[in-house]
Amino acid sequence: MPKPIMMPYKTHAIMCCGKSCGENLPLLNYLKKKVVEEGLIVGDPNAVRVNRAGCLGVCTEGPIMVVYPEGVWYCHLDQAAIDRIVEEHFKGGKVVDEFCFHGPIG
Numbered sequence: 236m237p238k239p240i241m242m243p244y245k246t247h248a249i250m251c252c253g254k255s256c257g258e259n260l261p262l263l264n265y266l267k268k269k270v271v272e273e274g275l276i277v278g279d280p281n282a283v284r285v286n287r288a289g290c291l292g293v294c295t296e297g298p299i300m301v302v303y304p305e306g307v308w309y310c311h312l313d314q315a316a317i318d319r320i321v322e323e324h325f326k327g328g329k330v331v332d333e334f335c336f337h338g339p340i341g
């Protein structure tokens with residue numbers, strides 16, 4: 236049985252788009268656009284894969300995004316927060332503590 240082909244990426248960003256967080260598709264689309272504008276696409280060493288999720292279970296502080304491979308969770312997202320996360324985390328490799336509320340232990 237053939238396996239699917241997946242293009243390589245460094246970071247997987249999964250944003251909630253559930254009802255309790257305001258069905259924030261515009262913010263998800265902003266993130267997708269920003270990633271492309273910054274060149275974080277297939278072929279770039281910092282390529283980012285963006286996916287939407289339903290509720291991630293912490294709606295009171297949403298919108299929420301979880302980022303792998305670090306397992307970092309971000310809250311209270313808006314366009315300014317996305318700009319910083321793209322620049323500092325996705326491009327610079329440094330978690331943005333101001334919006335991070337959960338991460339790997341240790």
Ligand code: FES
Nearest residue numbers: 251253256290294
């Ligand atoms: S709808 Fe966003 S975490 Fe629940």
